[in-house]
Amino acid sequence: MPINSHMLSISGLSFERYFERVFEPVSFDLAAGSLLLVTGANGCGKTTLLRLLAGLLEPSEGEIHCPQQALYAGHNPAIKDDLSVEENIRFWMRFMGTRKSNPGNGLCQQIIEEIGLAPVALQEGRTLSAGQRKRCSLARLLFCDEALWLLDEPYSNLDHEGIVMLDRILRAHLDAGGACVMTTHGSLRPEGFDLQECHMQSGRHHYAGAAA
Amino acid sequence: MSRQSAPTAFAALLRRDFLLAYRRRAELLQPLVFLLVVITLFPLGVGPSPKLLANIAPGVIWIAALLASVLSLDSLFRSDYEDGTLEQMVLSGQSLALIALARTVAHWLVAGLPIVLLSPLLAMWMNLPDAGVPVLIKSLAIGTPVLSLIGAIGGALTVSLKRGGQLLSLLVFPLYIPLLILATSAVSAAVVELPYTGQLGLMFSGLIGALTLAPFATAAALKLSLS
Amino acid sequence: MNPIVLFFHKTGSPPWFYRFSGYLIPWLWAIFIVLTAIGLYLGLFRAPADYQQGETVRIMYLHVPTAWMSMLIYGMMAVMGFIALVWRIRIMEVLVVASAPIGAAFTIIALITGSLWGRPMWGTYWVWDARLTSELVLLFLYFGVIALYNAFDEPRKAARAASLMSIVGAINLPIIYFSVEWWNTLHQGSSFGSKGSGIHPDMLWPLLIMATATKFYYGANLLSRARLILLKQDNRKRWVQELLAKENS
Numbered sequence: 001m002p003i004n005s006h007m008l009s010i011s012g013l014s015f016e017r018y019f020e021r022v023f024e025p026v027s028f029d030l031a032a033g034s035l036l037l038v039t040g041a042n043g044c045g046k047t048t049l050l051r052l053l054a055g056l057l058e059p060s061e062g063e064i065h066c067p068q069q070a071l072y073a074g075h076n077p078a079i080k081d082d083l084s085v086e087e088n089i090r091f092w093m094r095f096m097g098t099r100k101s102n103p104g105n106g107l108c109q110q111i112i113e114e115i116g117l118a119p120v121a122l123q124e125g126r127t128l129s130a131g132q133r134k135r136c137s138l139a140r141l142l143f144c145d146e147a148l149w150l151l152d153e154p155y156s157n158l159d160h161e162g163i164v165m166l167d168r169i170l171r172a173h174l175d176a177g178g179a180c181v182m183t184t185h186g187s188l189r190p191e192g193f194d195l196q197e198c199h200m201q202s203g204r205h206h207y208a209g210a211a212a
Numbered sequence: 213m214s215r216q217s218a219p220t221a222f223a224a225l226l227r228r229d230f231l232l233a234y235r236r237r238a239e240l241l242q243p244l245v246f247l248l249v250v251i252t253l254f255p256l257g258v259g260p261s262p263k264l265l266a267n268i269a270p271g272v273i274w275i276a277a278l279l280a281s282v283l284s285l286d287s288l289f290r291s292d293y294e295d296g297t298l299e300q301m302v303l304s305g306q307s308l309a310l311i312a313l314a315r316t317v318a319h320w321l322v323a324g325l326p327i328v329l330l331s332p333l334l335a336m337w338m339n340l341p342d343a344g345v346p347v348l349i350k351s352l353a354i355g356t357p358v359l360s361l362i363g364a365i366g367g368a369l370t371v372s373l374k375r376g377g378q379l380l381s382l383l384v385f386p387l388y389i390p391l392l393i394l395a396t397s398a399v400s401a402a403v404v405e406l407p408y409t410g411q412l413g414l415m416f417s418g419l420i421g422a423l424t425l426a427p428f429a430t431a432a433a434l435k436l437s438l439s
Numbered sequence: 440m441n442p443i444v445l446f447f448h449k450t451g452s453p454p455w456f457y458r459f460s461g462y463l464i465p466w467l468w469a470i471f472i473v474l475t476a477i478g479l480y481l482g483l484f485r486a487p488a489d490y491q492q493g494e495t496v497r498i499m500y501l502h503v504p505t506a507w508m509s510m511l512i513y514g515m516m517a518v519m520g521f522i523a524l525v526w527r528i529r530i531m532e533v534l535v536v537a538s539a540p541i542g543a544a545f546t547i548i549a550l551i552t553g554s555l556w557g558r559p560m561w562g563t564y565w566v567w568d569a570r571l572t573s574e575l576v577l578l579f580l581y582f583g584v585i586a587l588y589n590a591f592d593e594p595r596k597a598a599r600a601a602s603l604m605s606i607v608g609a610i611n612l613p614i615i616y617f618s619v620e621w622w623n624t625l626h627q628g629s630s631f632g633s634k635g636s637g638i639h640p641d642m643l644w645p646l647l648i649m650a651t652a653t654k655f656y657y658g659a660n661l662l663s664r665a666r667l668i669l670l671k672q673d674n675r676k677r678w679v680q681e682l683l684a685k686e687n688s
Contacts, residue, residue, distance in 0.1 A: 076296020082235040094224035097216025373590050383583045387611050390618035
């Protein structure tokens with residue numbers, strides 16, 4: 001039997017909160033170079049699914065086969081208000097490390113240029129708009145070289161140029177053999193890509209109230 | 213697992229923490245001012261009799277140090293938790309215990325060490341005899357890191373709670389009791405020129421124990437809080 | 440499948456646990472009542488009075504076993520908590536959560552009986568001797584675990600947090616006990632030691648019987664509480680619905 005060569009395979013995966021499934025079990029396989037779009041109504045568990053894939057949560061049911069480390073970009077941009085854009089990015093580069101060829105100042109400036117934040121590079125995080133924060137959080141896509149990306153609503157808050165930028169980065173990643181799982185809750189969808197889709201159903205039939 | 217070496221990541225984290233602390237340096241003074249105010253309350257509350265103050269000095273100073281420490285523990289992980297930094301650190305592949313240790317070290321340098329440095333002033337206010345002052349400083353130097361290490365466990369457990377601060381105090385104060393007993397007895401012993409090195413030695417082994425075990429408990433608590 | 444793994448899966452299943460404990464609980468209560476009756480009879484009527492303390496020593500038959508249980512239960516919470524955290528076994532989480540109030544209750548009884556025991560000798564209801572002080576700190580450790588559990592919204596996360604806290608507390612417990620003991624000798628506090636070297640066998644038997652009785656109390660109470668927790672947590676699941684339907688028919 002051939003070894004599972006997919007970058008990511010899940011079968012019957014679900015997660016419980018308050019003793020109820022957050023979403024109905026999900027299964028899919030993701031090959032290199034593929035983009036998977038996870039869709040579903042608000043509250044159906046898309047973020048929970050990504051967190052499961054990232055390893056922040058343990059599944060209640062089902063299995064995940066994910067042989068490599070994934071890059072997770074969630075709702076929270078992981079930006080410190082008190083540090084400038086450049087200091088924020090520099091910290092993450094130092095903390096995570098990078099295998100890119102010119103680490104250090106050069107790479108940092110390059111990344112800031114590419115995400116379009118050069119004008120505000122020295123401004124503190126708290127002065128950034130929501131869209132700028134989103135761009136800053138996407139910087140990590142540029143210096144980390146994980147093959148699998150898990151992006152939670154990456155297009156939210158981005159303006160038109162931001163969307164174009166993200167599409168460009170995403171295409172480069174997929175062309176290089178990477179893969180991506182992306183959530184979206186509605187109208188913001190990546191254009192011009194070959195997509196796999198996974199539609200999620202909420203498992204909750206009752207309002208999840210206070211703990212028993 | 214991670215492409216970055218542990219010492220480099222540790223250093224990067226410490227560097228960031230110092231930068232953050234420096235940017236918010238006004239806030240750092242709050243627990244210290246609290247410490248000074250609390251000490252001041254004692255002569256006001258029990259009377260300024262030098263003998264009485266000298267008697268209760270070791271205990272009062274140490275209890276005030278405990279209270280001041282706990283004040284600054286709630287924010288140990290909170291900011292990183294709320295803006296998503298903690299998640300990213302967990303996923304970075306670095307040992308979470310190491311990350312916890314880095315935060316704890318930064319916390320001690322910024323919140324615990326100042327208490328050690330302020331202690332001669334506190335000793336003077338509480339009329340602690342000169343014989344006790346060096347031992348007081350040593351006991352705080354050994355003990356405040358333990359306060360940070362054990363307190364970090366409480367901070368990690370309560371970080372996902374909205375009002376975790378009060379609960380944190382309830383959780384960590386019983387765990388601080390052995391430290392309090394040993395430290396105050398060392399200082400009291402030094403004042404009457406009885407041996408005190410045993411107590412300090414025990415405290416030091418407690419520090420080693422906490423250094424090796426607490427970061428792992430803190431790491432487990434952080435993973436739990438993120439789930 | 441490996442029979443041991445199968446066993447754990449089975450015992451971890453709530454409906455199975457509910458049924459099994461349902462059979463066990465009446466027996467546990469029965470044994471508890473019998474042992475307590477024997478123990479109290481021997482302790483209150485047949486055992487000799489103490490040379491120094493007179494009849495008041497008889498409160499020991501309540502105080503010492505409850506103090507032992509207060510410590511034992513915390514230890515059990517740590518062990519079960521460890522299993523719950525490492526293997527994610529839900530029933531263990533439930534048992535930890537159910538144990539905490541029982542342990543706290545034992546601690547409170549130990550404190551009250553200890554206080555009453557000392558009153559004739561000390562003249563007050565409280566002194567800071569080693570044993571009472573340690574019990575009081577233990578009570579705070581229990582309160583901490585209970586408060587931590589109640590602070591979380593999601594029950595399984597809450598139970599895991601409580602488990603972790605129990606483990607941390609249990610590791611510190613011996614250290615706390617020893618340091619309080621040492622602190623007490625330092626300050627020459629009064630200690631009503633019947634922790635003497637030799638204890639009269641007529642006094643020993645009632646003590647051991649009462650100690651055993653308290654364990655059955657713990658078992659019965661623990662299982663009852665655990666069943667209640669499972670019913671509440673699973674009240675939308677099929678096994679509970681079926682159970683309620685059967686009860687109502």
